[in-house]
Amino acid sequence: MIKILRTFNLHFGEESREKVMEDVKANISFKGANLWVLACAIVIASVGLNVNSTAVIIGAMLISPLMGPIVGAGFSLGTYDFDLLKKSAKNLGVATLVSLFVSFLYFLLSPFKEAQSELLARTAPNIYDVLIAFFGGLVGGIAITRKEKGNPIPGVAIATALMPPLCTAGYGLAIGNLAYFSGAIYLYTINCFFICISTFLIVKLLKYPKVKFVDQAREKRITRIISVLLVIMLVPSFYLAYSLLQERKFAQNVSQFIEKEFTSKGHTIIFERTQFNSRVKKIELALLSKRFNAAELKDLNDRLENYNLTNTELLIRQDSTDLKRDILAEISKQSQHVSEKDITIQNLRNELSTYTFNDKELIQEITTLFPEISPFSIGKQLVFINPDSSYAEVVLLHSSKKNVADAELKRLSDWLKIKLKNQQVKIVADPNS
Template sequence: MITENQNNLRANRSDVSAQFSRILRERFSLDEDKADEEAITQSISKGIEFRGINLWTLIFAIFIASIGLNVNSTAVIIGAMLISPLMGPIMGIGLGIGINDLTLIQRAIKNISIAVFISLLTSTIYFLISPLHIAQSELLARTSPTVWDAFIAFFGGLAGIIAGSRREKVTNVIPGVAIATALMPPLCTAGYGLATGNFYYFAGAFYLFLINCICISLSTFLMVRFLNFHKKEYLSPDVERRVRNTIWIAVLIVIVPSTYLAYQIVRKTIFEQSAKRFVSNECEFQYRQVINYAARYNRQQSKLELTLVGEPLPKDSINELKNRMVAYGIQDAQLVIKQGSFKDTEVDMNAITNTLADQMIKYSQGAIARKDQTIDSLQNYIRRNQIAGLPVADLRNELKTLMPDVRTFTATKALVMNTSSSRPDTVTLVYAQFSRKHKPTEKRRIERWLQSRTKSKKVKLLIE
């Protein structure tokens, strides 16, 4: 009986597991609305060619992106990325690797090379004739690739090939992928580097473009294999083997250095983030201020430079900072403190300006808060005085009813300063003149009435 129950329990679990697996497969299946493989291949192959309308569109997009980088306009740059037709040959390379089509790969590489040459030539010409030569923030952002750029390009490529494999094209995916992967701005930035003779800008921007291309091609290849695209058939197994070997040798030539460079990008990103946390958490000093910092990653010797204003930082404090770097994993980096005279030192004036602006904003916010507090206190004081304003005429008439012999009467709120305390005390001061002398009991009765009438605990009655 027990064995039968156990078997039934296992069978129920198996049914539940099978049902759950079926639901997951149905929910995440890519077979629904999948276009014919031949139609997908033809669609991607058609986008590979750079001639006629594609070539002119590329040139115009390069000009638009270059202008956007030049005037630091994000909206213009996004518009250029939407126009750009660069995704076609890059996805063609991944598709060719996935289906073992050497001819498709060669066509894609040829056309992407033409596109890169035209893009660099167009952007270089623009920046040579442009009167604006200052590198704005949008341009500088494309000179130093990070690991996040690689992730964006990879997942963008996955979204692009999935959208391209549908019969009903998802119209918002391809434009979104074009914006996310940002192939156009790095090429324009590389052109700026050529026009200004800045090899660092050219190398960083072109490397960012290559990283994006490789990640998009890799994601396209993986999705093509996941969708089980049929590989191209050749006349003989020997030809197929030679084509396959040629493709994978080329892939290894690209992948091996790319993997190493991607590893360096990861290390660089981790170092920069750790340095930023270190400066934020550990570099709050009294009588001195960090106005700029630079985290420079290098395979041999990384460097963290701090620029300080104010009193010089003592040597023992610098040594303590170096010891604290261990907790952030940057103990191998060289810590450079720039302080005192900056006559021979390169100082980032933009960073100084931004820091001073932040300090001024904080000071202004504090001053505004103090002024608001003062205004509130004065308003409360006025409000209290208005509420506590004594109706002298009414009090006089009421007192005359109680004490008909009253001749003169006045009342006011007064501040009394004690010699042993700096805080003033508020007292209701009342002066009255009567035609006869009153007994102490009558005086106390008048004081109690005044306390009740003026709602004041402290009443000072002066009688003449």
């Protein structure tokens, strides 16, 4: 039993406490370089959220110095160093305001205002975010007190995700969406608070000495304040987690209901929409050809309870005019979600098509009328007269083993000019043939 306890002893590999406190205090301040690094990291994270790039967001979290004052607050609470606590809180406030301003400015100026999945993921925190922040903070607190810091510190920066919620809050302000702003700020507050609390617990567990003497009454008051804040943070997150669980169960039950009552019976669903957050939950469907009478619709609504879909109403859209309008509206909505990347790829494909020949009929005609030049390749190239002037030229490169007469090559050139309606045509013999 003693050996097992020694295995889990946190004092093994512990850095000297003076050195740890020195490092903690050094990372609290947000002046000069630290503030510039934070602002740049916020811009990078905002771009990542804007273009929905997870890799860019992770990079921003790795270079962010936001953990410093939060860890400092945890150490100051654990050692009852109230001067350090005030300094940590002040610097965290400065960092938060600067981050909000930079992200707000970025999203205000950005032409792309659409909420991507990476942004939406930071607008509805729940108990799982609490667990991530708490255990991430524990790992961070342990790593900071080690001689060998190792890999945990970058991992904690990624896992606890302080930057994305701040950027999402700035996005919410920029587009005037207070729901996004409040959800993201709540997630950021959860992360800060539970990283601080878990650091506080590590400091207590390692029995760091108190900087100031605190009587029992004041110590109890501090503990009571922390407990109240814990409840304030936990209750909404539990509620949000419960709501998320219920919504996912509802979606699973709806899928099961549709599969058993429609799809498995050969009915094709062409329109589906669900409403979970309304007073009476709704399932709206439209089928390709099947029509239901009033008795059949009542029977289907009665069967909803068999799939744990209580307080739910099934609506079958059978009015073709309304249905067509809704489907067109849905298609229009989906078309707006085409990413900039897809548009760029399509533009590049269109540009590439202007330099390639995929006209099989033309290739066949050249092969038939001028068999002596085969094999050959044909394409377009830009010819630059000067940096501001250029023209497109059709080039046919042939690798014929025979000596092709100049007259024959001129006849081919004249034929291509007429065929392609382009006077800029060049016939070139491959020097390597």
